[in-house]
Amino acid sequence: MLIKEFQEKITNVPNYLKSWVKTFTGGLTLFCLLSLLILPFLSQNLNFTHVFLRVFTLAMIYSIFAASWDFLTGISGQISFGHAIFFGIAGYICAYLISYLGYPIWIAIIMGALGAVLAGFFIGIPLLRLKGPYLALGTLAFSLVFLKLFLMGSLSDIFFGSEGISALPKLSKDPVVEYLILLILMIITFICIIQISKSKFGTILKSIRDDETGAEASGINTTRFKVYAFMLSALFAGIAGSCYALFITAVNPTGNYGTVISFFAILMASLGGLTTITGAALGAFFFILVEYFLIVAGAADSVYLIFAVILIVVVRFSKQGILKPLLERIKDLWDVLLGR
């Protein structure tokens, strides 16, 4: 019965895609993806491929990370202020497996992500009874504890101390290939997260978000599903974390999962629009590109200040994020231009 449903869904995909592309957001998304696909081939300039392109690659890593956060907080309603922990644990496991045990890159990435899933399980369980701001604080507490563990010089034999692990290989020596790998990975993970959110399972997660008591009164084991939400979110955050470790070729306590990384996830997903998932990509690209241009323009110090202010404005005035309403305005403009 399940196989038949799956077969039906697969045969529906081409039709679904055709009608999706015809919608404004679908067409726009396709346009963006095609632009991203073409971008690396626009110039052979070394500065372009080794510096500018890598900004986009970084944005794609953060897109996956922010989307994983949106899945946990926006779709499942479990507020996470400590998402850096999944990002960092995956990075460290991946780095350790490659550096110390000689694992091949892709196995290490997957193992890193699975390590994050385990962390999601062990973090989700004690935090189950907490709700709202208390849950957020609990996640923050966990990430701070782990940060301390890794920073402690006395434990540096086990946890590598403040130097961490370095000299990691990259996903590919060619930054264009690295870019394309991450582009494909980003597309795949986004499709996965969006499909999970739209499924019956995703509907249960949303019901827990909207009214946990009501979900329990509907016969749902909310505890179990909350843990599932943590584990799935951690999986995708872990994929991003492993890729990040290989992107900067090192892991260390400040670079990989200082609390500011948790803030990034919240900022990017909120900017783009909570619960939308695709908004996370918008927010990530927006943040990383604006940060890059601010740094190039010499205003590196004001980056965090500017974004903190943007976040405050977004939270105060627009729960939907600023990018989605902006898109709606653009769509209206597009319709007007086309004379509808």
Place this chain on the structure above:
Amino acid sequence: MGIILEVKNLTKKFGGLTAVNDFSFEIKRGEFIGLIGPNGAGKTTVFNLISGLEKPNSGSIRFDGMDITGLRPYKIVNKGVARTFQIVRSFKYLTLLQNISVSCQSHRGKEASKGVGIDKYASSILASVGLVDKARIPPVILPHGDLRKLQIGKALGTNPELLLLDEPFSGLSHEEQQNLTDLIVKLNDDGLTIFMTGHVLRELMTLVPRVIAMHQGKFIIDGTPQEVANNKIVLEAYLGKGSEEFA
């Protein structure tokens, strides 16, 4: 027709306040029973204890012979006890159909929907409460009466044998009340045991053949609406001391 719910010596204290005090009663399968008492009598607490939202300090609750005292709410639902809430709650960012499909994914709901699939099953429940034309709408724009029907639909999604309705008529217009009454009576006629609370007595007393009355957490009387309405203690509870002179 056995006993479907057996409550014995149920007690619940919140700090110094005893909300439910040594409360006992039985309900037979297929019955339609009202639970009345003035505001604060402890009716919702009794429901919370039966449905698992609260754990009693002492006493026992048996459903269909099984001890369900203190179990987690979702487990009690999956044994066959569903409830609605006094203050209407819904999954506000889901469509009506999705609201119901969530309860159809409980163990009992999945069993019941095995043949037709969850979406069709949820649709049929939505139709039975008269909301199928609003299937793709989120609850935000629904009138109060429709929200109460939605709640019942969500409860029905779990394929219950016993339905607890907590003040289902409060806030409804006369027409909405009549609408809802017809639905509830039909559910009972189809075999669902219904246990309903209310503190506005007019509709309830004309509707149910048997009433349990409580006041300040304690059991007063269990009988026909006429017996209960003429009971001294019930009258005092609602109207104050000395009111039996006015009965």
